Amino acid sequence: MAQETTYYKPEDLKKFGNIGEFEPDLAKKFFDYYGAVFADGALSAKEKSLIALAVAHVVQCPYCIDAYTTDSVEKGVTEEQIWEAIHVGAAIRGGASLVHSVQALNKVKELGI
Amino acid sequence: MRSLLARGSELASSKEQLKILTEVSGKLDLPSFSDKLKEAALYPLRPTGVDILQVNVGKLCNQTCKHCHVDAGPDRREIMNRETMEECLVALATPGVNTLDITGGAPEMNPNFRWFVEEASKLGKKIMIRCNLTILLAGEKYRDLPEFFAEHKVEVVSSLPYFQKRRTDAQRGEGVFDRSIEALRKLNSLGYGIPDSDLVLNLVYNPVGSFLAGGQSTLENDFKKELKQVYDVQFNSLFALSNMPISRFLESLLESGNLEAYLEKLVTAFNPVAAAGVMCRNTLSVGWDGSLYDCDFNQMLDMKIEGKISKISEFNKSVLDSREILLHQHCYGCTAGAGSSCGGSIA
Ligand code: SF4
Ligand code: SF4
Numbered sequence: 001m002a003q004e005t006t007y008y009k010p011e012d013l014k015k016f017g018n019i020g021e022f023e024p025d026l027a028k029k030f031f032d033y034y035g036a037v038f039a040d041g042a043l044s045a046k047e048k049s050l051i052a053l054a055v056a057h058v059v060q061c062p063y064c065i066d067a068y069t070t071d072s073v074e075k076g077v078t079e080e081q082i083w084e085a086i087h088v089g090a091a092i093r094g095g096a097s098l099v100h101s102v103q104a105l106n107k108v109k110e111l112g113i
Numbered sequence: 114m115r116s117l118l119a120r121g122s123e124l125a126s127s128k129e130q131l132k133i134l135t136e137v138s139g140k141l142d143l144p145s146f147s148d149k150l151k152e153a154a155l156y157p158l159r160p161t162g163v164d165i166l167q168v169n170v171g172k173l174c175n176q177t178c179k180h181c182h183v184d185a186g187p188d189r190r191e192i193m194n195r196e197t198m199e200e201c202l203v204a205l206a207t208p209g210v211n212t213l214d215i216t217g218g219a220p221e222m223n224p225n226f227r228w229f230v231e232e233a234s235k236l237g238k239k240i241m242i243r244c245n246l247t248i249l250l251a252g253e254k255y256r257d258l259p260e261f262f263a264e265h266k267v268e269v270v271s272s273l274p275y276f277q278k279r280r281t282d283a284q285r286g287e288g289v290f291d292r293s294i295e296a297l298r299k300l301n302s303l304g305y306g307i308p309d310s311d312l313v314l315n316l317v318y319n320p321v322g323s324f325l326a327g328g329q330s331t332l333e334n335d336f337k338k339e340l341k342q343v344y345d346v347q348f349n350s351l352f353a354l355s356n357m358p359i360s361r362f363l364e365s366l367l368e369s370g371n372l373e374a375y376l377e378k379l380v381t382a383f384n385p386v387a388a389a390g391v392m393c394r395n396t397l398s399v400g401w402d403g404s405l406y407d408c409d410f411n412q413m414l415d416m417k418i419e420g421k422i423s424k425i426s427e428f429n430k431s432v433l434d435s436r437e438i439l440l441h442q443h444c445y446g447c448t449a450g451a452g453s454s455c456g457g458s459i460a
Contacts, residue, residue, distance in 0.1 A: 014377075046331050074320070074327035076335050078277060 013063045046075040052090035053082065114177045114286075116186040117361060124364050125184060127415040134358065134442040137372055143380045146444040153385035163430055164395040167214040168193070168201050169409060170226065171401045172269040174218040175251050178285045180319065180362040182413055185218040193401040195225045197425065201399055202232050204428035214396070216243040216409060221258055226441070235264040241268045246296040247289055247305060254425040259296075263303045268313040270352070271297070276339040276446045280321040297346045306348040310372040315349075323371035325449055326353035355379070357410050382449035390445045399425045407438045414443065 020027030038048050049072040072082060102112030120229040138145070148158035172189035174181075184423060203403050213233045220226055220242060233240050242262065249258050262269055273293055281290040297314075301307060306314030316336060320326050333351035340346040350383045356362045358375060365370040393407040397418075403425045406412035416439045417423060422432055 042333060045328065047119075065315050070324055071327075073322075076318075076328065076332040 001013050002062060013066055016063070046072070046077065049075050050077060050081060050085040056086040057086050058089040058093050114179070115178065116172075116184045116188050116429050118184060119186070121434075122364065124360070124367075126241045130359050130363055131414060131441060133363065133372075134376075137376055138442050141373055141377055143376060143442070146442055147438045149380075149383055149448075150388060150440070150446075153388055154386070155388055158391075160317055160397075160436065160438065161394045162434050163207075163210055163397045165212040165214050165392075165397070165410060166201065166205050166210055166399065167216060167396050167400045169200075169216050169401055169412060170198070170218070170223040170229070172218045172222045173222045174245070175222065175248050176245055176286055176289065179365055180284055180321075180356050182357045182360045182362060182410060184360045184413070189218065190305070191401045192223055193403075195224075197399075197401075197459070198225055198229045198423075199230075200403060200426045200428070202229075202236065204425055205233060206274075207226055207236055207428065207430050209430060210238070212239040212241060214241045214243070218310065219245055219248045219455060221248050221255060227261060230261070230267060231266055232352040234267075236409050239268065239381040240265060241270055244269050244271050245285075245294040246271045246273070249296040249299060250292050257285070259299050259303050259305070262300075265304070266311065267283060268274045268315070269300060270315045270317060271307060272319070273297075273336075274319060274321050276336050276343075277385055282380075284321045288392075294344050294346060297340075297348070298344075300349055306346075313349050315352060316348050317352045317354055319356050320349065323356075323366055323369060325355050325378060327450060328351040331421070332402045355449050357443050359410060359443050360413055376445070379445035379449045383445060384448055384450060387450070388448040391444070393447075398432060405433075410446070411439055414441065416441065 017031070020031075038045060038052070041048075043051075049068055052064065053068040053072050056068050069082065071086075116117055122175075124133075137143075149155055149157055169183075172185045173187070173190065173192060174183075174185035175187060177186040201213075204210060212330075215226075215229070217223070221244070224230075230240060230242075244258075244262075248255055250256075259331075261267075271293070272285075274281045278290040281293065282288065284439035300314050303312065304310035305312040318326060318332055318336065326332070329351065332353055336351050337348070339347070358366055358372065358379070363372070366375050393411070396404040396408060398408050400406060400410050400412050404412075405418045405423060405425060406416065407418055411417075418433075418436055418441060419428075420428060420432065420436050
C-alpha cells in the first residue's frame with residue numbers, strides 16, 4: 001500500500017459527524033451549538049459564512065477552508081468578498097503579531113538601549 | 114462550443130447518461146431516489162394534477178451554455194410543428210389546466226412561436242416564456258418581442274446565472290451578461306419587473322460551477338440590490354435552481370472530476386419537504402414531437418411517461434392525473450436543500 005503522505009484527506013471532511021461515535025452526548029452538544037451559531041440571526045447566515053472563512057484561514061484549517069469556501073459560494077458571495085474576508089483575517093493575524101512588538105519596544109527601552 | 118450531439122459525444126445519448134448516473138450511484142453506494150422517496154412515504158410519486166402544461170417547442174437556441182440540460186444550440190434542428198402546437202392548445206383548453214409554460218432551446222426561434230402565444234392567449238390562460246434574454250437582441254426579427262410579450266401579458270422567466278459578468282459569461286458565453294442587461298432594461302422600460310406593474314419578470318439563478326444553490330431569499334436580495342445599484346435593472350422574484358447532473362452539465366462534472374462529489378452532495382442534501390413539491394407533480398411536459406414526459410429533465414433523458422397515453426394528441430387529464438411519475442438518480446437535483454424546480458425553491 002502506498003504510504004500516506006498527509007494527515008489531511010478531503011474525504012475526511014464528510015466524516016466530521018462521526019466524531020460522535022465516542023462521547024455522543026458531548027458531540028451532540030457541540031453540533032447543536034454549532035448549528036445555532038450559524039443560523040440566521042442579527043448577522044445573516046451568509047455573513048457568518050464569510051466570517052468562518054476568514055477565521056478558517058487564520059486557524060489554517062483545511063477542512064474549514066474547503067467547507068466555508070463552498071458554503072459561502074453557495075450562499076452567493078462574490079470572489080471579491082471571499083478575498084476581502086481572507087485579507088481581513090490575514091490583517092488581524094499580521095496585526096496581532098505586530099502589536100506585540102510594543103512589548104519588544106517597551107523591553108528595548110527598559111534595557112536602556 | 115457545439116452541442117454534444119454535433120460533437121458526436123457519447124453523452125448525447127440519454128442511455129449513456131443514465132448508465133453513468135447508475136454506475137456512479139452504485140460505486141458510491143448511494144440510495145436510489147425511489148428508495149429515498151419510500152423512506153419519506155412519497156413513493157410511488159403521483160401528480161397533484163396537470164396544472165401547468167410545459168411545452169418544449171424545440172432545441173434550437175442562439176446560445177450554447179455550458180450547463181444546458183437540453184443540449185440546445187444553433188446546430189440543433191428539432192422544432193415543434195404547428196400541428197403539434199394545435200394539439201397542445203386543445204390540451205391547454207381543458208378545465209384545470211391553467212398555465213402554458215413555453216420552453217426550449219430559445220422558444221422564440223420556432224417559426225410558429227408568435228402564433229402559438231396568440232392562440233394560447235385567446236384561451237385566457239396564464240402564459241410563461243423561458244427567455245434567455247440575448248434572443249431579444251439577436252436581430253430585427255426579434256427586436257419587438259418585448260412589446261409582443263407585454264401585449265399578451267406573458268410572464269417572462271429569464272436565466273441570469275449571476276449578477277456579475279465574469280461568472281455569467283463563463284457559463285453562457287462571452288458577452289452574454291452585457292446583452293442580458295440590455296434586454297432586461299428594455300423589458301423594464303415596458304413595465305416588466307417594475308413594482309405595481311402587472312407585467313411579471315422573474316429571474317432564474319443556477320450555480321455556475323459544481324455547487325448547490327443555497328438561500329434563495331438571500332440571493333434574491335443580493336441580485337436585487339446589485340442589479341438596481343449597478344445596472345438600474347429591476348425584476349420581481351429570483352428562482353434558485355440546482356443544476357441537473359445530466360447532458361452538458363454532466364459533461365462538465367465529468368471533465369472537472371466533480372461528478373461523484375456532486376451526486377453525493379445532492380443525496381446528502383435530500384429534503385423530504387422539497388420532494389413533496391417537485392414540479393413533475395403539477396406539470397406535464399411536452400416534447401417537440403408531441404411526446405409526453407413528467408418534466409423537462411425526464412424529457413431530455415428520453416424517459417417518456419408510462420401508461421396508455423404517449424402523445425399530447427391523446428391528452429386526457431384524468432388519466433394523466435393518476436399516472437406514476439418516472440424517477441431516476443437525476444431527481445435528487447430537485448430535492449436537494451430547499452429544493453429546486455422550474456419555479457425555484459420549494460421548501
Ligand atoms: S441553457 Fe437555455 S439559453 Fe442556454 S443553450 Fe440551453 S436552452 Fe439555450
Ligand atoms: S427530475 Fe423531473 S421527475 Fe424527477 S423529481 Fe425532478 S421534476 Fe420530478
